Amino acid sequence: MKPVSIIEGRAVPLERSDVDTDQIIPSDWLKRVERTGFGRGLFAEWRDDPDFVLNRAQFVGATVLVAGPRFGTGSSREHAVWALMDYGFEAVVSPSFGDIFRNNSAKQGLVTVVLDANDVDQLMQLVKDEPSRLVVVDVEHLRIEVPEAGWLRTFALDPMTRQRLLNGWDDIGLTMRREEAITAYERSCLAPTLTGIFDDAGHVL
Amino acid sequence: MAGRTLYDKIWDEHVVASPEGEPTLLYIDLHLVHEVTSPQAFDGLRLNGRTVRRPDRTLATADHNVPTDPLSTPIADPISRRQLEALEENCAEFDITLFPRGHENQGIVHVIGPELGVTQPGMTIVCGDSHTSTHGAFGALAFGIGTSEVEHVLATQTLPQQRAKSMAVTVEGQLPPGVSAKDVALAIVSRLGTGGGTGHVIEYRGEAIRSLSMEGRMTVCNMSIEAGARAGLVATDETTIEYLRGRPGVPEGDEFDAACDRWRTFVSDDDAVFDAEVTLDASTLVPFVTWGTNPAQVVSLDGVVPAPTSIADPDQREATERALAYMGLEPGTALREIAVDVVFIGSCTNSRIEDLRAAAAVAKGHHVAPDVRALVVPGSHRVKSQAENEGLDQIFVSAGFEWREPGCSMCLGMNPDTLKPGQRCASTSNRNFEGRQGRGGRTHLVSPVVAAATAIKGRFASPDEVNP
Numbered sequence: 001m002k003p004v005s006i007i008e009g010r011a012v013p014l015e016r017s018d019v020d021t022d023q024i025i026p027s028d029w030l031k032r033v034e035r036t037g038f039g040r041g042l043f044a045e046w047r048d049d050p051d052f053v054l055n056r057a058q059f060v061g062a063t064v065l066v067a068g069p070r071f072g073t074g075s076s077r078e079h080a081v082w083a084l085m086d087y088g089f090e091a092v093v094s095p096s097f098g099d100i101f102r103n104n105s106a107k108q109g110l111v112t113v114v115l116d117a118n119d120v121d122q123l124m125q126l127v128k129d130e131p132s133r134l135v136v137v138d139v140e141h142l143r144i145e146v147p148e149a150g151w152l153r154t155f156a157l158d159p160m161t162r163q164r165l166l167n168g169w170d171d172i173g174l175t176m177r178r179e180e181a182i183t184a185y186e187r188s189c190l191a192p193t194l195t196g197i198f199d200d201a202g203h204v205l
Numbered sequence: 206m207a208g209r210t211l212y213d214k215i216w217d218e219h220v221v222a223s224p225e226g227e228p229t230l231l232y233i234d235l236h237l238v239h240e241v242t243s244p245q246a247f248d249g250l251r252l253n254g255r256t257v258r259r260p261d262r263t264l265a266t267a268d269h270n271v272p273t274d275p276l277s278t279p280i281a282d283p284i285s286r287r288q289l290e291a292l293e294e295n296c297a298e299f300d301i302t303l304f305p306r307g308h309e310n311q312g313i314v315h316v317i318g319p320e321l322g323v324t325q326p327g328m329t330i331v332c333g334d335s336h337t338s339t340h341g342a343f344g345a346l347a348f349g350i351g352t353s354e355v356e357h358v359l360a361t362q363t364l365p366q367q368r369a370k371s372m373a374v375t376v377e378g379q380l381p382p383g384v385s386a387k388d389v390a391l392a393i394v395s396r397l398g399t400g401g402g403t404g405h406v407i408e409y410r411g412e413a414i415r416s417l418s419m420e421g422r423m424t425v426c427n428m429s430i431e432a433g434a435r436a437g438l439v440a441t442d443e444t445t446i447e448y449l450r451g452r453p454g455v456p457e458g459d460e461f462d463a464a465c466d467r468w469r470t471f472v473s474d475d476d477a478v479f480d481a482e483v484t485l486d487a488s489t490l491v492p493f494v495t496w497g498t499n500p501a502q503v504v505s506l507d508g509v510v511p512a513p514t515s516i517a518d519p520d521q522r523e524a525t526e527r528a529l530a531y532m533g534l535e536p537g538t539a540l541r542e543i544a545v546d547v548v549f550i551g552s553c554t555n556s557r558i559e560d561l562r563a564a565a566a567v568a569k570g571h572h573v574a575p576d577v578r579a580l581v582v583p584g585s586h587r588v589k590s591q592a593e594n595e596g597l598d599q600i601f602v603s604a605g606f607e608w609r610e611p612g613c614s615m616c617l618g619m620n621p622d623t624l625k626p627g628q629r630c631a632s633t634s635n636r637n638f639e640g641r642q643g644r645g646g647r648t649h650l651v652s653p654v655v656a657a658a659t660a661i662k663g664r665f666a667s668p669d670e671v672n673p
Contacts, residue, residue, distance in 0.1 A: 016524075016527075017520055017521075017524050018399055018498075018499050018524065020499070020636075020638045022617075022636065022638040022639070022640060022641050023638060023639055023640070026640055026644070027617045027618055027619045027641075028618075028619070028644075030241050030269070030270075030619055031241075031270055031282070031284040031285050031287075031288050031619065032284060032288075033244035033245070033248075033287060033288055033291045034245070035245045035248070045639060045640045045644060068520065069400065069520075070399055070400045070403075070433075073399055073400070073433060073499075074335065074430070074431075074636060074638060075334075075335050075617075075636075076242065076333060076334055076335040076349040076350060076351055077241075077242065077351070078242065078245075078351035078352040078353060079352075081351070096400055096403060098403070098433065099403055099404060099433065099435050100335055100349055100350065100351060100430075100435065103350070103351060103354065104351035104352075104353060104354075107351065107353035107354065108353065158228075158367065159226060160226065160227050160228055160365075171353070171357055171365065172253070172255070172356065172357050172360050172361060174365075175230060175357065175360075175361045175363055175365065176360070176361060178221065178222050178230055178363075181221050181222040181230070182221055182230075182232070182258075182361060182362065182363055185221045185232050186232075186362075189232065189234070190218075190327075190467070191234035191235070191325070191327070191328050191329075192325065192454070192456075193259070193261040193262055194235075194261050194262065194263075194264060194302060194323060194454070195261050197321070197323070197453055197454050198302050198310075198453075202302050202303060202304050202308055202310055203309070203310075204310070204321075204453040
């Protein structure tokens with residue numbers, strides 16, 4: 001994944017709570033075997049509405065999504081992250097996220113910023129008042145800022161996720177450094193394998 | 206020192222490495238794979254010249270997008286067909302056992318693991334599907350992962366993980382007659398809210414949970430993610446062991462006895478301390494129906510559609526108004542007066558043999574209401590065969606239900622089984638999200654017996670209205 005340090009761009013206020021991953025990318029889009037091109041399916045059920053916030057001219061090209069609480073709950077589909085990133089989002093701000101969605105985001109380099117509900121409301125209002133305002137998400141210093149409005153908050157990110165984002169590390173590569181430990185673990189692993197249960201065609205032996 | 210929870214015990218046994226300042230590297234005993242969340246992961250392996258570390262700990266099935274039409278019918282949608290072919294090619298290339306469409310072991314991934322006996326107590330189990338929590342009914346730590354993590358497990362058989370907090374959800378007392386495991390699950394999600402379990406692993410405890418069959422426990426654990434918890438657990442007991450006895454993946458004779466001794470240790474210690482505790486009184490539970498667009502929006506079958514005006518919090522009020530508008534419902538309407546267009550009995554929540562028996566017992570000798578389409582989609586070919594041996598298929602077909610081939614089907618509407626815009630569905634599945642069962646479709650989550658009764662009456666109904 002690409003390193004992420006500073007995200008600077010306009011923001012979209014998505015004033016809804018409980019935006020689950022089915023709403024971020026409907027299941028019809030999950031049949032594809034590719035990893036790209038999901039941006040067109042982002043919030044597909046709502047995009048037909050010309051008044052939907054993503055369709056308003058002032059928000060075209062924004063890179064920060066500001067959403068209500070419990071964003072990304074539900075299905076584990078990483079397609080939700082691919083859709084947000086393919087559309088152009090680099091960070092999502094919400095009072096809370098679904099656990100799996102947040103994990104998936106970290107793997108792809110989509111920055112998830114958790115702020116108090118009051119702070120999210122303030123940020124939403126700042127963006128609604130003046131959509132051209134730039135929002136800056138600083139992963140290095142764990143700060144989110146609207147410089148023009150003099151608004152600044154800090155946020156928390158677990159240290160490893162922060163390091164991975166800043167360096168663009170590949171998780172699998174990192175784990176493979178532990179090859180010896182994995183092999184050692186496997187020698188004493190008590191859990192059964194599938195060996196001897198099925199034949200080559202998957203029939204029970 | 207306080208005792209350990211069941212979660213602690215499984216976690217501690219699977220630590221490969223716990224480097225300073227980094228997440229713990231956890232070993233994964235079993236990786237279940239399906240067609241939807243895996244193709245990009247296999248591509249990732251190829252791009253980086255990596256392979257599958259443990260094909261003997263990896264098991265694949267087609268479930269999410271398979272049609273449930275007769276097997277002789279070709280798959281019409283070329284994109285779905287391509288995805289199923291990709292799974293077959295990937296499993297062949299990396300030497301992974303696969304149950305493709307039509308295979309006698311094929312079915313919903315969370316139905317086949319338990320029924321084949323490859324889901325066992327004390328294991329770590331992952332799958333690129335959030336309902337992997339189902340397997341926690343066996344005292345296994347099982348959770349859903351994204352595609353990047355699928356690739357990670359394929360390549361390394363491990364996952365970097367932060368330890369979750371523990372939550373005890375205790376359901377005390379006995380369930381009243383007519384109240385099922387699904388109602389317990391809906392009550393818990395309603396109590397916790399969609400985010401209440403976030404960051405936690407739930408252990409379900411108490412007399413009402415102990416009294417459930419393994420299939421009932423699976424239904425409860427299945428919906429852990431609907432409360433935000435990645436995993437749900439039930440301690441291993443004799444019910445667990447009797448369910449596992451004789452299944453294909455389970456050892457026999459002395460080996461079985463040795464396995465049982467080990468399995469019985471997968472319980473929380475009496476003095477274990479949980480980070481959070483929630484208690485429900487089973488005697489207060491009733492058959493439930495969801496009225497809104499998230500699974501915490503639950504009301505009694507005897508109740509009415511709630512009024513937004515009764516909600517103080519402005520955000521909650523607005524969310525309720527939006528949900529009611531989407532669902533096409535008026536506050537104050539009695540649930541029993543709401544007519545349905547479709548009834549879906551299936552999904553990893555409620556498609557096992559006990560679910561089908563319970564639904565068939567309600568439907569027997571009656572007929573689906575005019576203008577209602579009712580589908581029964583068994584969770585697997587094994588469930589389907591067993592049901593047919595018991596004559597359940599004949600009961601359903603005589604009553605006007607469609608008896609279909611196994612798969613995830615209308616739970617998520619990836620295959621041709623979808624709602625049309627505006628259609629209202631009583632569904633035994635797990636999610637009532639907007640558009641979940643088809644664009645513009647309106648989903649109400651219910652138990653199998655309420656679904657069957659609703660199909661007969663054409664409106665939300667309880668079994669005693671059908672069979673007084």
